[in-house]
Structure formats: C-alpha cells, structure tokens
Amino acid sequence: MTIDQISVFMENRPGSLAEVTALLGGAGIDLRALSIADTENFGILRLIVSEPQRALEVLRAAEYVGSVTPVLAVPLADAPGSLAEVLRVLAEADISLEYLYAFITRQAGHAYVVLRVPDNARAAAVLAAGGIATACHEEIFA
Amino acid sequence: MSYFQPEMEQAPRAVMRDLQSARLAETVRHVYAHVPYYRRLMDERGLTPADIRSVDDLPKLPFLTKDDLREAYPYGLLAVPLAEAVRIQSTSGTTGRRVVAFYTQQDIDLWDECCARAIVAAGGGKEDVVHVCYGYGLFTGGPGLNGGSHKVGSLTLPMSSGNTERQIQFMVDLGATILCCTPSYAAFLAETIIEKGLRDKISLKAGIFGAEAWSEEMRRDIEQKLGLKAYDIYGLTEISGPGVSFECAEQTGMHVNEDHFLVECIDPDTGKVLPEGERGEVVFSSISKKAFPLLRYRTRDICVLSRRPCSCGRTLIKMSKPMGRTDDMLIIRGVNVFPSQIETVLLNNGFPPNYQIIVDRVNFTDNFEVQVEMTPEMFSDTVKGIAAKEDDLLNSLKSMLGISPKVTLAAPRSIARSEGKAVRVIDRRKI
Incomplete structure (x- = not known):
C-alpha cells in the first residue's frame, strides 16, 4: 500500500517556503508531514497533504514545478527501537532508501515513517513478511 | 633594444x-x-x-x-x-x-x-x-x-x-x-x-x-x-x-x-x-x-x-x-563563447531557451555561470535524480563551449523576460 507524496522544486531564497505554505493554506489543504532536501543551489520540498492532486494543481497554477510520487508510510509505535526494526527488515532484504522522514499523528503513541525506496511493491512485501504494515492515505488523514 | x-x-x-x-x-x-x-x-x-x-x-x-x-x-x-x-x-x-x-x-x-x-x-x-x-x-x-x-x-x-x-x-x-x-x-x-x-x-x-x-x-x-x-x-x-x-x-x-x-x-x-x-x-x-x-x-x-x-x-x-x-561574443577564460551556443545545448537537452549567462571576475579569474529554469521533465523528487540531469547538461555545455560553466537551476519563470530582447548576458567584469 502506498500514499501519494507531492514534491516541489524550491529556489534557495528567503520566503519561498512561506509562499508555498500560504498557497496551500489558502486552498484549504491540510499538511500532515513535510521534509526538505537542500543542496547548495536548490531545495526539494516533500509534503504529505490531504489532497495531493489538488495541492499540485494549486502549485502548478502558481508556476511551481512539482510531481506526485507514491511512497510507503509505515505506522510505528512511539517506542524505542521501533524504527530500527523497520530498517533492519529492509536492510536484510538489501533494499536501499532514497530518503525518509517521520511524523506523529493526533493519536497518542503513534508515529509514521515515510520511506522512499526504488521499488514500492517489493519493499511493501518484504515489510509485510516481517509483520510490518504500510498505511493508506485514509488512515493517515483519519 | x-x-x-x-x-x-x-x-x-x-x-x-x-x-x-x-x-x-x-x-x-x-x-x-x-x-x-x-x-x-x-x-x-x-x-x-x-x-x-x-x-x-x-x-x-x-x-x-x-x-x-x-x-x-x-x-x-x-x-x-x-x-x-x-x-x-x-x-x-x-x-x-x-x-x-x-x-x-x-x-x-x-x-x-x-x-x-x-x-x-x-x-x-x-x-x-x-x-x-x-x-x-x-x-x-x-x-x-x-x-x-x-x-x-x-x-x-x-x-x-x-x-x-x-x-x-x-x-x-x-x-x-x-x-x-x-x-x-x-x-x-x-x-x-x-x-x-x-x-x-x-x-x-x-x-x-x-x-x-x-x-x-x-x-x-x-x-x-x-x-x-x-x-x-x-x-x-x-x-x-x-x-x-x-x-x-x-x-x-x-x-x-x-x-x-x-x-x-x-x-x-x-x-x-x-x-x-x-x-x-x-x-x-x-x-x-x-x-x-x-x-x-x-x-x-x-x-x-x-x-x-x-x-x-x-x-x-x-x-x-x-x-x-x-x-555578442564573450571571451571567458580566453575562450570564445556565443550565447547562441548555450541556447543550442539547452534546446538539445529539452530545456526552454530561457537562460541567463552571468560572468564575473573574482580574484582575476572569470566566473561563468549559466542559469536555467527548472522544467517538469527535469524535475525529480530526489536530489540524485536532479543532479544526474544537471550533470548531463553540464557535460553538453562543456563539450560545446570547451570550458565548464557553473549550472544553476532557477525556479520556473524566474529569469526575467523583458518586452523586447531578453537580457541573456550579465557581464559584471570590470575590465
């Protein structure tokens, strides 16, 4: 199971993140998680939002370049060692990670880790075999 | 004598x-x-x-x-x-x-x-x-x-x-x-x-x-x-x-x-x-x-x-x-550079021909930067993905020009478009 993440090209200049979040807020789009990869010259903003397709349309209309990427969201118990267990299962199957970031939800004791892997189906199967579930969009925005 | x-x-x-x-x-x-x-x-x-x-x-x-x-x-x-x-x-x-x-x-x-x-x-x-x-x-x-x-x-x-x-x-x-x-x-x-x-x-x-x-x-x-x-x-x-x-x-x-x-x-x-x-x-x-x-x-x-x-x-x-x-020829580090050469490379690599060349001289050496606008085709959610395309562009520019510019990716439509002729070259060298 995958969820849709949106990624947006960001110039390295003051105010660019403020602009994007204001656009999405103005369109009534709820943000659940966010991460930024930054290089010397530019950044890539990655977002988990309530309505990914509409969020992308709003940003494109404002001349942003972005895309939708299916990623894995793994629910974790908010307890020591739970992320390490997920990563161990993936490592044993020799699955590499492009990037990951984590967020907690309104439900106490729960967290999610977002994983970007080369092959979602294979990684999801490996995790399932290790007794680890992957979340769907509705679960995260429940 | x-x-x-x-x-x-x-x-x-x-x-x-x-x-x-x-x-x-x-x-x-x-x-x-x-x-x-x-x-x-x-x-x-x-x-x-x-x-x-x-x-x-x-x-x-x-x-x-x-x-x-x-x-x-x-x-x-x-x-x-x-x-x-x-x-x-x-x-x-x-x-x-x-x-x-x-x-x-x-x-x-x-x-x-x-x-x-x-x-x-x-x-x-x-x-x-x-x-x-x-x-x-x-x-x-x-x-x-x-x-x-x-x-x-x-x-x-x-x-x-x-x-x-x-x-x-x-x-x-x-x-x-x-x-x-x-x-x-x-x-x-x-x-x-x-x-x-x-x-x-x-x-x-x-x-x-x-x-x-x-x-x-x-x-x-x-x-x-x-x-x-x-x-x-x-x-x-x-x-x-x-x-x-x-x-x-x-x-x-x-x-x-x-x-x-x-x-x-x-x-x-x-x-x-x-x-x-x-x-x-x-x-x-x-x-x-x-x-x-x-x-x-x-x-x-x-x-x-x-x-x-x-x-x-x-x-x-x-x-x-x-x-x-x-x-409009520029001489950068002793090499002749025409803006049209850069345009050709951009078009060949699927970029819009909207670019800016910025030349400056720092510590008596020419700094040469080509700014291009990010496109949906070039974009990726990973840094690695964008860097690979950036490298392709850099290599094409290098083989066309004979010298290596710094390539900077700019936000779409961020490079000024003027009513008439676009400003393609900003030469800040004081010679």
Missing part, C-alpha cells in the same frame, strides 16, 4: 608599403586562381586580380565575415592542394559549426616568426626559459608561442594549461624567465605562488599575456606580484593565431606585423574605412599566407590604430587593446 627581424620591424614606411602592395596583389591572384569562393565574390563585383595593384586598392575588395568562414566549412577556403597543407587550428563556433584554419609549413614558419618577434620584444633570447601554459591543441595559443620560442632558440617548456602545482614546480625548478598564458591565469599563478611562499624562488622577468581582455590595473598587479614586465599579445585563429600584433616595452599598444597582415579600422555600420586615431572595428588581410589567406576579415573587435612613432624603434603600426566587440 633588440629585434627578431629588424629589417621588417624597423622598415621605412615606403619600403613596407611596396612590400605590402606586392604581397597583396600576389595573394589576390593566388586566391582568385585557387578558391572558387573568392572568385565568385570578386566576379560578383566585377573585380579581377588586375584591379588590385597596391594597398590603396584594398577597399575595392569585399569584406569577409565569420559567417563566410562557416559557410565555407570545412574546405571551402583552402587555397592550396591538400598535399601542401600540414596543420589545422580551430576556434569554437556556434551550433557546432567551427571555424577551421589551414597552414602550410611555410605558413607555420611565418606565424612562428611573428610570435618570435613578440618574445624578443619582451626581452627574450637564446638563454631564456620560456614557460608556455596556453592550451595546446586546436587552440592557437600554445602552438603559436611554442613555435615562436623555438625560432628565438629559447628553451621551451610546453606545459599547456592546468595542473597549477606542476606549473609552479617546473617554473621554480627550471628557472623559467618568460611566462606565456592568459592574463587571468597569470594572476591566478601569482596568487598561488605568493600563498606557497615561493615568490623568492621564481626567476620570471617577462610575461606575454593575451587571448582575453585585461586592464592596466590588472597588468600592474601581475607585474608587482610576479616581479616581471607584462606584455600584451593579440591574434585570432582566422588570421593565424597569437602574434598578429604584440606589445613592446613602451606598453602603449600592440605593433601589427604588417608585412604579413594589413590592418584597417572601419565603421562597423557603414563599412567605411576610418582615418587613423578613430575608434572602429579592425579588419585584417593576411598577405603572406598560402593555405588560408583571408582578405578584409572583420574581427568584430573595436580598436584604435596609431602610427605615432614608438620609442622602441619599430615602425609597425600600433593597435590599442580591443575595447569591446560589435557582436
């Missing part, structure tokens, strides 16, 4: 004119007989070789431009059978079409002599150690000064460009006395030598620096840092290479080797020949070359010519440092 070929460098005006007239007439006969391209140009104007008897007849001939050279690429302007041509040199051109110049052995010898005059004017002789770190290869800088140094009989270090550590090691160990490179590389070497505390270990007395624009300020800075006297040199591949003109100890302009190259200064808009002392585009005619003689070639360089007597004793006409260009 010494000269490599005093009989030419100090020739009385009348003697020089007679020689020029004879060589011009001979060159016109040669190209009319052997190059259909020239024959057509002259026939179209109702001219025959008999119409060109002296330098006064030169303005009757049509101009030649870089476009003519591209049209004639590759062999269209070769004026001798292949059996007699022994070398090519080349300059970068737009849209992958380069300009190729040909040389017979005699052409190379004459070119080398021109460079030898420059080395001797800079105080060079048989006892000198000449360190050449212009690029070798298609670029004329290395081969030209290398050949000149051989003619003088100096010990020649054919270093070519790059590897600064090794350059400095050879300079120190072999006791180089004359340095030949671009002024920006000379400035960079100076900084590095001082940083390494090797200022006392070098023996340079003169530098011959050309192929790019530089200021008097920069000259004084290099002279002071390296403890040498810096001489300018000018040339272009189309006409031969470095040594078309060269500076003497007076440092007030470059003497044109006018026994080989006739020089005119024209109004770039009307093509009218301007009187001495007026600022205009310089036009050269090569009158002693066999393989690739060009008549009235427009350089696009803006200069002033002067026949004011020179304290060095040379009677050769002097041209100022080029003060600018009549076209």
Whole structure:
C-alpha cells in the first residue's frame, strides 16, 4: 500500500517556503508531514497533504514545478527501537532508501515513517513478511 | 633594444608599403586562381586580380565575415592542394559549426616568426626559459608561442594549461624567465605562488599575456606580484593565431606585423574605412599566407590604430587593446563563447531557451555561470535524480563551449523576460 507524496522544486531564497505554505493554506489543504532536501543551489520540498492532486494543481497554477510520487508510510509505535526494526527488515532484504522522514499523528503513541525506496511493491512485501504494515492515505488523514 | 627581424620591424614606411602592395596583389591572384569562393565574390563585383595593384586598392575588395568562414566549412577556403597543407587550428563556433584554419609549413614558419618577434620584444633570447601554459591543441595559443620560442632558440617548456602545482614546480625548478598564458591565469599563478611562499624562488622577468581582455590595473598587479614586465599579445585563429600584433616595452599598444597582415579600422555600420586615431572595428588581410589567406576579415573587435612613432624603434603600426566587440561574443577564460551556443545545448537537452549567462571576475579569474529554469521533465523528487540531469547538461555545455560553466537551476519563470530582447548576458567584469 502506498500514499501519494507531492514534491516541489524550491529556489534557495528567503520566503519561498512561506509562499508555498500560504498557497496551500489558502486552498484549504491540510499538511500532515513535510521534509526538505537542500543542496547548495536548490531545495526539494516533500509534503504529505490531504489532497495531493489538488495541492499540485494549486502549485502548478502558481508556476511551481512539482510531481506526485507514491511512497510507503509505515505506522510505528512511539517506542524505542521501533524504527530500527523497520530498517533492519529492509536492510536484510538489501533494499536501499532514497530518503525518509517521520511524523506523529493526533493519536497518542503513534508515529509514521515515510520511506522512499526504488521499488514500492517489493519493499511493501518484504515489510509485510516481517509483520510490518504500510498505511493508506485514509488512515493517515483519519 | 633588440629585434627578431629588424629589417621588417624597423622598415621605412615606403619600403613596407611596396612590400605590402606586392604581397597583396600576389595573394589576390593566388586566391582568385585557387578558391572558387573568392572568385565568385570578386566576379560578383566585377573585380579581377588586375584591379588590385597596391594597398590603396584594398577597399575595392569585399569584406569577409565569420559567417563566410562557416559557410565555407570545412574546405571551402583552402587555397592550396591538400598535399601542401600540414596543420589545422580551430576556434569554437556556434551550433557546432567551427571555424577551421589551414597552414602550410611555410605558413607555420611565418606565424612562428611573428610570435618570435613578440618574445624578443619582451626581452627574450637564446638563454631564456620560456614557460608556455596556453592550451595546446586546436587552440592557437600554445602552438603559436611554442613555435615562436623555438625560432628565438629559447628553451621551451610546453606545459599547456592546468595542473597549477606542476606549473609552479617546473617554473621554480627550471628557472623559467618568460611566462606565456592568459592574463587571468597569470594572476591566478601569482596568487598561488605568493600563498606557497615561493615568490623568492621564481626567476620570471617577462610575461606575454593575451587571448582575453585585461586592464592596466590588472597588468600592474601581475607585474608587482610576479616581479616581471607584462606584455600584451593579440591574434585570432582566422588570421593565424597569437602574434598578429604584440606589445613592446613602451606598453602603449600592440605593433601589427604588417608585412604579413594589413590592418584597417572601419565603421562597423557603414563599412567605411576610418582615418587613423578613430575608434572602429579592425579588419585584417593576411598577405603572406598560402593555405588560408583571408582578405578584409572583420574581427568584430573595436580598436584604435596609431602610427605615432614608438620609442622602441619599430615602425609597425600600433593597435590599442580591443575595447569591446560589435557582436555578442564573450571571451571567458580566453575562450570564445556565443550565447547562441548555450541556447543550442539547452534546446538539445529539452530545456526552454530561457537562460541567463552571468560572468564575473573574482580574484582575476572569470566566473561563468549559466542559469536555467527548472522544467517538469527535469524535475525529480530526489536530489540524485536532479543532479544526474544537471550533470548531463553540464557535460553538453562543456563539450560545446570547451570550458565548464557553473549550472544553476532557477525556479520556473524566474529569469526575467523583458518586452523586447531578453537580457541573456550579465557581464559584471570590470575590465
């Protein structure tokens, strides 16, 4: 199971993140998680939002370049060692990670880790075999 | 005061004119007989070789431009059978079409002599150690000064460009006395030598620096840092290479080797020949070359010519440092760059042709940046994905231009679009 993440090209200049979040807020789009990869010259903003397709349309209309990427969201118990267990299962199957970031939800004791892997189906199967579930969009925005 | 070929460098005006007239007439006969391209140009104007008897007849001939050279690429302007041509040199051109110049052995010898005059004017002789770190290869800088140094009989270090550590090691160990490179590389070497505390270990007395624009300020800075006297040199591949003109100890302009190259200064808009002392585009005619003689070639360089007597004793006409260009060509780190080349690469790589070139000079070295706008096709959610496409673009630019810019990705539609002509080039260099 995958969820849709949106990624947006960001110039390295003051105010660019403020602009994007204001656009999405103005369109009534709820943000659940966010991460930024930054290089010397530019950044890539990655977002988990309530309505990914509409969020992308709003940003494109404002001349942003972005895309939708299916990623894995793994629910974790908010307890020591739970992320390490997920990563161990993936490592044993020799699955590499492009990037990951984590967020907690309104439900106490729960967290999610977002994983970007080369092959979602294979990684999801490996995790399932290790007794680890992957979340769907509705679960995260429940 | 010494000269490599005093009989030419100090020739009385009348003697020089007679020689020029004879060589011009001979060159016109040669190209009319052997190059259909020239024959057509002259026939179209109702001219025959008999119409060109002296330098006064030169303005009757049509101009030649870089476009003519591209049209004639590759062999269209070769004026001798292949059996007699022994070398090519080349300059970068737009849209992958380069300009190729040909040389017979005699052409190379004459070119080398021109460079030898420059080395001797800079105080060079048989006892000198000449360190050449212009690029070798298609670029004329290395081969030209290398050949000149051989003619003088100096010990020649054919270093070519790059590897600064090794350059400095050879300079120190072999006791180089004359340095030949671009002024920006000379400035960079100076900084590095001082940083390494090797200022006392070098023996340079003169530098011959050309192929790019530089200021008097920069000259004084290099002279002071390296403890040498810096001489300018000018040339272009189309006409031969470095040594078309060269500076003497007076440092007030470059003497044109006018026994080989006739020089005119024209109004770039009307093509009218301007009187001495007026600022205009310089036009050269090569009158002693066999393989690739060009008549009235427009350089696009803006200069002033002067026949004011020179304290060095040379009677050769002097041209100022080029003060600018009549076209959009940029000279970056000694390399010719046309904005249209960058446009071609962008289009080939799927980018919109909306870009900006930013050139600056930091610590006497040209910084060259190409800004392009991010597109949906280029975008990826991973840094690795974007970096791979950025690398492809950089490699394509490098192979088209011969030098490597910094590529900066900008947000879509962030590069200013003006109503009329977009500002493609921002040149912040203060020269």
